[in-house]
Amino acid sequence: MFGEELENTHLSSICNTADVDGSNGFNTQDFLNDDSEGASEQSDIDLFTKAWINEKNSPEILNFKKELLESLSLKLTTQKHFIEEENLEIFLSSIYLQEIERLKFLIRSYLKMRLEKIEKFSLDFLVNQENRLKLSSKELSYCEKYQRLKQEYFNKTCLEKLPEMLRSIEEKNEMGLSMIVEPDLNDSVLFKVDKSIEIYRLEDRLVTIKS
Amino acid sequence: MNYVKEEELAFLAENELIIVAPTVKLPILYLMGNNYGPFQPPLKEKVPIWLAILLRNRNKCRIVPPEWMKVEKLSDMLTKKNFKSLPFQYLEISHLLLGCATADIPNSNTILTLIREIYEIRKATFRAKIKDLNSDHMLIEDLGMMEINEFRPFVTTSFNHIRKLNDSYKKKDDDSDSEF
Numbered sequence: 414m415f416g417e418e419l420e421n422t423h424l425s426s427i428c429n430t431a432d433v434d435g436s437n438g439f440n441t442q443d444f445l446n447d448d449s450e451g452a453s454e455q456s457d458i459d460l461f462t463k464a465w466i467n468e469k470n471s472p473e474i475l476n477f478k479k480e481l482l483e484s485l486s487l488k489l490t491t492q493k494h495f496i497e498e499e500n501l502e503i504f505l506s507s508i509y510l511q512e513i514e515r516l517k518f519l520i521r522s523y524l525k526m527r528l529e530k531i532e533k534f535s536l537d538f539l540v541n542q543e544n545r546l547k548l549s550s551k552e553l554s555y556c557e558k559y560q561r562l563k564q565e566y567f568n569k570t571c572l573e574k575l576p577e578m579l580r581s582i583e584e585k586n587e588m589g590l591s592m593i594v595e596p597d598l599n600d601s602v603l604f605k606v607d608k609s610i611e612i613y614r615l616e617d618r619l620v621t622i623k624s
Numbered sequence: 625m626n627y628v629k630e631e632e633l634a635f636l637a638e639n640e641l642i643i644v645a646p647t648v649k650l651p652i653l654y655l656m657g658n659n660y661g662p663f664q665p666p667l668k669e670k671v672p673i674w675l676a677i678l679l680r681n682r683n684k685c686r687i688v689p690p691e692w693m694k695v696e697k698l699s700d701m702l703t704k705k706n707f708k709s710l711p712f713q714y715l716e717i718s719h720l721l722l723g724c725a726t727a728d729i730p731n732s733n734t735i736l737t738l739i740r741e742i743y744e745i746r747k748a749t750f751r752a753k754i755k756d757l758n759s760d761h762m763l764i765e766d767l768g769m770m771e772i773n774e775f776r777p778f779v780t781t782s783f784n785h786i787r788k789l790n791d792s793y794k795k796k797d798d799d800s801d802s803e804f
Binding site: 456458459462466470488495504507508509511512515518600601602620 | 628632635636638639650651653654655656657658674675678682684760761763772776779780783784787
C-alpha cells in the first residue's frame, strides 16, 4: 500500500486551511488515507477512524457523522448478540470483546472531543445558523443548556452589578471584534499529498511548490 | 487545539496488518472490521496488530517481522539515507512489535538501535528544513506519523505567527495606498 504511493514524490506539507478546506471543510488531515484502491472498499470502522482523526486535528467542529454512528452502534449490538449466542470459549470471546472495546473507545473519544469543542464555542453555535447544522440534536440541546448555565453564572457573579449597557456578552464593536469565541478557520493544518503536484491554489492565487 | 497523544497514535497503528504464523488451530473470527482465519498451522495469516499481540501474549502465534524490519534493510536505508520503504507508522509499529515479541524478531536489539538512529537522522533533516517555512506552505518529504505529530505544535504555531505578521504587513501596505 505504502510502496506504491511512495513511488510518486510523497509530500507532506503545511498550508493555509482556506484553500484545501473548500466549503464543507473535511478530509484535510487524511493521514491514514493510504488506501489507493478507492474509498468504496473501506469499512465503516475505517471511515469512522478517519472521521476521528479529522475531528481531532481540525480547529472547528465538523459535520456530525450520524449515519456512520448509527450503523456502528447497530454493528455493536449484533456483535454482542452473536457472542452470547455462539457460546464461544473464553479465549475466543476475549478477542471479540477486545474489538468491541476498541470501537467503543473510538466512539466515546469522538463524542467527548466534540463536547469539548461545543463548550468552547457554545455561543457561536447558538448564534450562527450554519454551524448549528453541524451538531446532532442531542449535542444542540447540550449546547443550549451549557450556554444557559454559563450565562446565569456570569449574570450572578458579575454582569448584574454592571450598568445595563455593559451587560451583553455577544456584542461586536465597530472594528469587527466579536465577543463570541469562534474557531480560527485560518489555523494551519498538515496534510498528505497522494499524487505529486507542482501548483496549488491558495485563496485567489496559484502557488508553486519548489522541491 | 487537540494534539494526538502517543497512546492514541499507538492505538491507530494497531489497526495496521501484519503477518503471523499461528501455532494452534483456531476457527474463523467474524470480527466487525473483517473476518480473519481460519488459523491452520503452518499457514500464515494477515491480521491487525492488536489481534497479533493478543494471540502472541497467549502463545498462540509467532509474529513474522515485516520486510523492512530487518537489519540489512534498515542499515541499507541508513547508508543510502533513503527511507522511502519505511511505512508511515514505522515508529509505532516497531515499538508495538518489539514490545511483545522480541523473541520472534531476529537481532531485535540491533533493530531497535537502527530505528532510533533513523529517527534521529530524520529529525535532524527536518530541523535543517525549518528555514524553508514561508507564509504559504512548508514541504516535508516522507515524515512518519509520530514525527509529524511531534513537530505539529511547533510548525503550526510558527506558521500561524508568520501568517499573522504577513497579513499585518499587507494591511499596512493597503492602508498607506489609500492615503494617497
